[in-house]
Amino acid sequence: MTVPRLFAPRAAQRVAMSVMWAATAVTVGLLLFIIGFVLRRGFGTLSWEFLFASPRHSGALGGILPTVVSTIYVSAAAVIVAAPLGVAAAVYLAEYTRESRLTRVIRSGTEALAGIPSIIFGLFGFAFFVTTLGMGWSVLSGGLTLGLMILPTVIRTSEEALRAVPRHYRDVAQSLGASKWQSIRSVVLPAAAPGVMTGVVLGIGRAVSETAAVIFTAGVALKMPFSPFDSARTMSVHFYTLTMEGISDDMAYGTASVLVVTILLINLGAYAAMNRLTRRYR
Amino acid sequence: MMMIARARRWVATTHLSDGVIERCLLFAALSAVTTLVLITLFILREGLPVIFDRGPMAFLGGVKWAPSRGHFGLLPMIAGTAVVTLGALVIGLPLGLAGAIALAELAPPRARRLLKPMIELLAGIPSVVYGFIGMEILVPFIRERGTLGGPGYSALAASIILGIMVLPTIIGISIDALEAVPRSYRDGSRALGATQWQTITGVVLPAARNGIVAAVILGMGRAVGETMAVIMVAGNAVQFPGSLLAPVRTLTANIALEMSYATGAHAQALFATGIVLFILSLALNGIAGRVRAVRKVAAA
Numbered sequence: 001m002t003v004p005r006l007f008a009p010r011a012a013q014r015v016a017m018s019v020m021w022a023a024t025a026v027t028v029g030l031l032l033f034i035i036g037f038v039l040r041r042g043f044g045t046l047s048w049e050f051l052f053a054s055p056r057h058s059g060a061l062g063g064i065l066p067t068v069v070s071t072i073y074v075s076a077a078a079v080i081v082a083a084p085l086g087v088a089a090a091v092y093l094a095e096y097t098r099e100s101r102l103t104r105v106i107r108s109g110t111e112a113l114a115g116i117p118s119i120i121f122g123l124f125g126f127a128f129f130v131t132t133l134g135m136g137w138s139v140l141s142g143g144l145t146l147g148l149m150i151l152p153t154v155i156r157t158s159e160e161a162l163r164a165v166p167r168h169y170r171d172v173a174q175s176l177g178a179s180k181w182q183s184i185r186s187v188v189l190p191a192a193a194p195g196v197m198t199g200v201v202l203g204i205g206r207a208v209s210e211t212a213a214v215i216f217t218a219g220v221a222l223k224m225p226f227s228p229f230d231s232a233r234t235m236s237v238h239f240y241t242l243t244m245e246g247i248s249d250d251m252a253y254g255t256a257s258v259l260v261v262t263i264l265l266i267n268l269g270a271y272a273a274m275n276r277l278t279r280r281y282r
Numbered sequence: 283m284m285m286i287a288r289a290r291r292w293v294a295t296t297h298l299s300d301g302v303i304e305r306c307l308l309f310a311a312l313s314a315v316t317t318l319v320l321i322t323l324f325i326l327r328e329g330l331p332v333i334f335d336r337g338p339m340a341f342l343g344g345v346k347w348a349p350s351r352g353h354f355g356l357l358p359m360i361a362g363t364a365v366v367t368l369g370a371l372v373i374g375l376p377l378g379l380a381g382a383i384a385l386a387e388l389a390p391p392r393a394r395r396l397l398k399p400m401i402e403l404l405a406g407i408p409s410v411v412y413g414f415i416g417m418e419i420l421v422p423f424i425r426e427r428g429t430l431g432g433p434g435y436s437a438l439a440a441s442i443i444l445g446i447m448v449l450p451t452i453i454g455i456s457i458d459a460l461e462a463v464p465r466s467y468r469d470g471s472r473a474l475g476a477t478q479w480q481t482i483t484g485v486v487l488p489a490a491r492n493g494i495v496a497a498v499i500l501g502m503g504r505a506v507g508e509t510m511a512v513i514m515v516a517g518n519a520v521q522f523p524g525s526l527l528a529p530v531r532t533l534t535a536n537i538a539l540e541m542s543y544a545t546g547a548h549a550q551a552l553f554a555t556g557i558v559l560f561i562l563s564l565a566l567n568g569i570a571g572r573v574r575a576v577r578k579v580a581a582a
Contacts, residue, residue: 117509
């Protein structure tokens with residue numbers, strides 16, 4: 001692995017550095033370009049009316065209110081499933097066991113789950129929740145499917161956050177007579193809360209942006225979902241439908257803008273939470 | 283006496299509840315594994331019948347996919363997935379590795395604090411948005427460019443979009459691998475008079491090799507599993523990808539395109555497509571995990 005002596009080492013160094021930085025610039029440039037492109041074209045469509053009006057003519061006119069509500073509804077359901085399960089799993093892994101055969105199984109299972117393509121979750125959610133359990137295309141089916149999909153994210157980030165809490169927090173709590181669970185509940189978990197939040201917020205981000213897994217579980221009905229058993233079309237699915245069926249370019253760009261801004265805010269939130277955690281223990 | 287009794291009861295109940303709590307937590311910890319098992323069972327249950335009915339070889343090796351006439355050959359889609367995944371790596375690997383080297387080895391801390399979240403944000407952009415950008419910009423560009431041409435919806439378009447989408451995976455995991463290389467390696471190399479670049483290529487990259495290989499494999503997994511972005515730019519025609527400019531259909535696209543109206547054996551064949559995809563993802567993930575584990579042992 002030596003660089004051919006085309007240049008003197010110093011010159012090779014300078015060239016190589018420029019190439020590395022250029023590649024980084026391309027990557028960051030792509031990100032800025034994508035965001036800029038969507039927002040610039042979508043800006044004209046964005047208005048309060050666009051957010052808060054009902055769609056007309058399959059979404060060619062009007063607003064996107066039901067899809068906003070559907071997105072919130074389905075993501076909330078996903079978090080209600082994934083957050084308690086994920087945090088509890090992380091507490092078990094970080095606080096209650098040593099490395100053993102069982103934890104290895106749990107860890108590799110969690111990692112494998114994280115690598116499963118979302119379309120497989122869609123297939124599974126359809127076969128299990130929609131069909132076998134008879135929930136139909138609904139907020140509930142979509143939320144449960146997404147909840148299981150984001151579970152590995154929540155487990156992994158929460159476990160990292162718990163492990164970042166210094167050992168002596170537990171020792172002090174327990175030396176004051178707290179049981180293991182009491183010390184975890186009232187000392188360790190609050191200390192790790194920002195990191196846990198990061199995981200949950202990133203999970204919300206994935207739920208909001210997901211399309212393949214929700215389209216076959218929550219369905220595509222373009223109306224306001226009221227009960228958890230109503231079908232719901234999330235913003236991502238709506239955006240996909242608008243573009244693929246060529247319903248309206250303006251509406252597509254507008255919806256994409258709302259989606260991108262939402263993801264930006266979610267990532268900023270996750271980043272801020274993470275910074276609070278690292279600042280606390282550095 | 284009352285006090286003692288109360289204290290005893292308190293100790294007893296807290297002890298008991300600690301045990302109960304531990305059991306509950308274990309139950310939650312098993313949720314991911316349980317989900318994995320459920321997914322396996324359900325897609326096998328839905329997909330295996332048609333595989334056994336047609337024979338695994340006819341299913342995997344068949345070149346004809348015509349659901350209305352009962353032909354379920356998956357080979358064109360397997361080839362499609364292979365082509366766009368390799369294409370994605372051709373674009374994503376050099377760009378991603380260079381980005382990881384810049385961030386882990388060259389960037390001052392402040393630049394890194396700014397750039398790393400941006401690259402993570404790239405992973406957060408919805409895949410439908412990537413697909414849309416591809417449709418709006420890349421596809422017309424390919425179609426109208428003299429030397430390229432064709433319908434625009436093509437393996438090339440899918441490869442480029444996927445190449446961008448795998449960047450956060452490749453960069454993120456490569457950075458972890460580079461950061462795991464002990465400082466002393468770099469110091470030793472620099473002390474021997476090597477330049478920073480010679481140190482990177484001669485010492486740091488070889489030491490981080492396994493982690494980087496894992497990053498590439500996980501990036502492959504990401505490309506193999508991507509659905510919406512690919513559907514929007516790949517053209518989705520069932521055919522062997524004769525040229526990079528011709529449309530292709532991937533395994534994921536095959537499922538997503540036909541799932542909404544498939545019934546009977548056709549629906550089973552889509553679940554069977556899912557089985558192939560599922561095994562592929564598990565295998566890639568498993569290999570990446572193994573490769574990374576090797577590194578950890580070597581470092582210890």
